[in-house]
Amino acid sequence: MEFLNRDAILGAEDRSYDVVDCPEWGGAVRIRSITGAQRDAYEQSLIQQRGGNRQMNMRNARAKLIVLCAVDEHGTSLFSEQDVNALGRKNAKPLDRLFDACKVIAGLTEDDVDKLTEDFGATQGDDSATD
DSSP states (O other): OOOOOOHOOOOOOOOOEEEEGGGTEEEEEEEOOOOHHHHHHHHHHHHHEEEEEEOOOOTTHHHHHHHHHEOOTTBBSOOOOOGGGHHHTSSSHHHHHHHHHHHHTTTOOOOHHHHGGGGGGGOOOOOOOOO
């Protein structure tokens, strides 16, 4: 077994890509893996702190992850954080399909979601899609 050094790890091209068909929108969406820092920020965005109370905030959780993963053919992000609410108002069926693919490519498992929610009891959030 060969051990990696710092330069080998930091220089490795480790991003992966996939394509998700979205016939409801007339085509396909390219997605890519996210960085560790992006995943940490995504997970943190799902936690809402109010005073001493912490609770899960699942509002637009799908859209938030899709915004991080969706890219064009050149690898440029399709969306910005400002698009989260608008994307969250799109058809749930392709959003679910994209979200599931994004979870896989981001390495998020059901166990990861369970660990995020275990300190909170039942998952809570605002299920309103209007602003």
